[in-house]
Amino acid sequence: AQSVTQLDSHVSVSEGTPVLLRCNYSSSYSPSLFWYVQHPNKGLQLLLKYTSAATLVKGINGFEAEFKKSETSFHLTKPSAHMSDAAEYFCVVSENTGKLIFGQGTTLQVKP
């Protein structure tokens, strides 16, 4: 069975410093992996998607993630945090049926 583990429930960074949100997955085959962001009282918005093309995936708002099969990881990074990045982030694996398996979420706090 597929699963997703987000290793940090809460991450706090200062504005202008790098962001690292960690995600490990388990899958019996080559997965499709996503990062979604949720701002308060809003739905989820797709940040980026991995589907077995390039292992380094670039997304919106300067975010990127690297698929590492040997480590079963898909960590999300951004070189310089902005106040508007404060939100909840979800790592998600997709089954071929379209079912999404969500991680528990990581709340990103950005301090001025």
Added chain:
Amino acid sequence: NAGVTQTPKFQVLKTGQSMTLQCAQDMNHEYMSWYRQDPGMGLRLIHYSVGAGITDQGEVPNGYNVSRSTTEDFPLRLLSAAPSQTSVYFCASSYIAGGYSNQPQHFGDGTRLSIL
């Protein structure tokens, strides 16, 4: 440019009442689904549909019914509301490409439901 529209945005019910959460999408997506979001648990799949007339259960289907009579609409029905169903409910839709549904999903803004 509507995307996925959910109504109502907020609702308070009494235990035992029934109601329908509406979801409509205007992108001609085959795949639609309902999730509930609870603190610390991410989103959990309730029911999903791969096309009109076809529905299936997700991870937490008990207490909920769905139907898919058109491509655009996918309502979620609570038959007899219970306090455990207090949650935020999200509807999502996506294309099915090449027989696989690993396409990005588009989410509505959610329905915040409280059961007293």
